[in-house]
Each structure stands twice: as structure tokens, then as C-alpha cells.
Amino acid sequence: MPKDTFYNLKPEKKKAIEAAFLEEFSQKTFEDASISQVVKSLGIAKGSIYQYFENKLDLYLHLKSECEKTKLAYIMGLNRKDFPDFWKYFRKMYEVGVLFYLENPQASKFLTAIGKNTHSPTIKSYIHDWRNQAHQMFEEMIRGEVKAGNFRKDVAIKTMSFFLVSASTSIGEYMEVIYDMDFNKELEKGQKDFAKQKKILLQSVDDYILLLQKAFEK
Amino acid sequence: MPKDTFYNLKPEKKKAIEAAFLEEFSQKTFEDASISQVVKSLGIAKGSIYQYFENKLDLYLHLKSECEKTKLAYIMGLNRKDFPDFWKYFRKMYEVGVLFYLENPQASKFLTAIGKNTHSPTIKSYIHDWRNQAHQMFEEMIRGEVKAGNFRKDVAIKTMSFFLVSASTSIGEYMEVIYDMDFNKELEKGQKDFAKQKKILLQSVDDYILLLQKAFEK
DNA sequence: CCTAAAAGTGACCGCATAGTCATTTTTTGA
């Protein structure tokens, strides 16, 4: 847990520090991310960081939980029961996910980057836990749909869950590719249309759903 | 390129060095992998490594190309034309892939681990190239199947290719999970049946194909 | 205004890395 000193910081400075480290941890492994370099770019002393946090991991986990909290606020309130079928629900998840991405690109990229620490001795256990949770969640969802007669039942639920988790991850990567392509295109034209971006990103999701739906239906 | 000194080494020593570094690079990032630690475990001097290779990257790329060469020997000879449909061809690719895995676990794991260096400043360009090649290959294959009327044509080829690449990666990860589970189960019983392992791994592929087939068919 | 607490600092420590190179050891073949 961060120390009181950190929470006593002026909001702008707190934000600046968080932003700088989000950036660093989005682009490097936990081990390769360098506190020394970030404080240099921030123009503060390295010692200060250790007035705010216990150590590097404490800092990392603080960012992680902050970003997760932010994202959760977007996801919260979504309930399978409120949708006529699983894919409408699935799509809505991505709709709020895209909103989160467009409104908090740094946080979103950081959360994605966490998953790239598969080999980090410090971080891998957190990833492992997260993956297990995701698989369990998806398994339960799929089991529900199978029981309700909405999904095929000739393929093991574990397999379908693995398939769906990977497809979900892939959607995220695909969206980033599409976003970069389109972002550069818009840059040339010297504009940046938020609503249009959202539409383009969600088109990727819709296309993926077209494929997934067929794969999972009876 | 490795220096002559390396190729002049006695085969056993050469193999031992390669094996030790395959192991290290399978478990750590390129940057985090430690030559110092590997040479210690090998019982040779660090200077020797620099008699064999220009530098760390040279060593890494040597292992990469060696493993790729080994795997290529398994894949080579497979031709879409020799199969009645795409999924029979796809399955055969995994059949030889599984064989490669069972016969060269270190090489196979190393090749998989390359992909985890997305954030490595030294390695990421190689991954990027590899990904682009994979996507291009898959795109061409899919285009062929669409033109032949075997695949649906209402989803962009780029999307289908992204979907298929991710599913393929996922199969690999799924197989490792399944393999570990089953390997441990067999260990308890104190046996290790190669043919049975192969069958179990390929069952994962078959299940994935059941899903993919539906997703892609007209 | 002045003092005590809080915040900020950066030189420094211990450690680990990739890579070098003068020196020693081993191998080779005439």
C-alpha cells in the first residue's frame, strides 16, 4: 500500500507521477521498467518515490488496482439477465470497454501490458491468478448458456472457455491495430472524431461476434 | 553468426551449451536471461561464450534459426492440395507440430517463448516481422478458401485471419495446459505413454477445429 | 515569527549485468 505521503500529494503531482509510471509499465516488463529513468523525466528525486511507496511492486500494484477500479466502474451494472442473448451482453461488455479505452488510454494500455509479464518472477503469479479467474468466469457463463440450450454441448466447456478467452484477448489486439491504422489516417486529415473511432472499433467486435456466434451455436 | 570456434566444438559440448541457453531463454525475457548464470551452471567461463558468439543477440538468433530449421523439417512437405479440405490440412499441421513438441520439447518451448518478448527493445522487431508473416500467410490461405467457396465471405479476410492466428496460438497454450495436467497424472501412475500423449494433445486440436469450422463455413 | 513536523533530495551502497582482453592451457601437426 502507498504511504500517506502519496495521498497527501497535490492532485496534479499525484496524477503526473501515476501517468509517468503507467507509461513506463505499459512499454516495459516489470523488471525492465526503470524507476531511475522515470523520476529523471519527472524531474523529481528517486528518494521521493520511496517516500510514497514501499517499493517497486507496491507502486505497480497501486497502479494496477487504480486502473482496475476505474475499469470496473465501466463494467459494473452489466448483467447477463438484462440482455436477450449472450452475444448482445458480450457486445455491450466491449462497448463499455471501448469507452474505457478511449477515455483512459493510458490505464487501458497498462492493464493490457500486465499480461505481457508472463515471465516476470515478480508479476507472473498475479497474471496466473487473473487468468484463472477469467477462465472460471467464462466457464460459468458458458455452462449457463449450454444448460439453457443456447450453446452447443458437443465440445467440452473448458475448451470453449479457452477458445473464448483467447478470442477476447485477440479482439483487444485487433482493435489496437485497427485503431492505430485509423488514428494515423485521421492524423493525416488533421482531425480526430471520437464517435467515429468508437464505431470503427466496435465494428471489429461485431465481426468477431459473427464468427464466435456460429462457433458456439447448437 | 556464430564464430568458427563454436562449430569446432565437440558435438556434446555444443549440444550442452545450446540446451542450457534454450532453457534460459524459454523461461526469461531476452533482457532478463543471464549469460553469467548459464555459464555458471554449465561450468565454463563467460569469456568462452564470446569465443563462440559475437554477443547475446547472435547467440539468441542462432538458437532461433536452429529451432526453426528443426521445425521446418517437420512442416515441410505439407501441401494444401494434398488434403480434401482446409481443416484436414490444418489438423495435419498440428499433428506434425505435436510430434515436433514431443520430440523436441526444449526447442518447441523456446520458439513459443520468443513471442513473449513483445516488450523487448532488442527482440520485438523480430516478433513483429514473424507476426506479419503469419498474418500474411493466413490471409492468403483464407482468401483461397473464400474464392473456392469453402469459407464464408461476409466477414473481412483480415478479421478472419486475425481470428485464426489467435486461435492457433491459443491451441498451443491449451495443449500445454492439457499436457501438464496429463503429464502430472501419468507421473503419479509412474508411466509415460508417448502415443497416448499425442492422442490427448490432438484431441484439443480436434475440439478447436469443431469450433473454427463452424465459425468459418458458409 | 518561529519551531516542529512533513516532504524532498541525491550521493551512496550492494549487486548484477554484457562484454573485453591479457594471460594460461590445450590441441595440432610437422
Add this chain to the structure above:
DNA sequence: TCAAAAAATGACTATGCGGTCACTTTTAGG
């Protein structure tokens, strides 16, 4: 047998890291 070539060595360099701490500066409030 012996000298020249090849290979092996490990102390050493330069660099970078996370983390510490004695010290300085800023802030707060009686």
C-alpha cells in the same frame, strides 16, 4: 618433441538497477 595456433579463462570495465539515509527545504499552526 616442440612450437605455433586455437581455445579457455576469469579478473576487470562500464553501466545500470532498486533501495537507503543523513541531510536540506518546505509547510503548518500556535
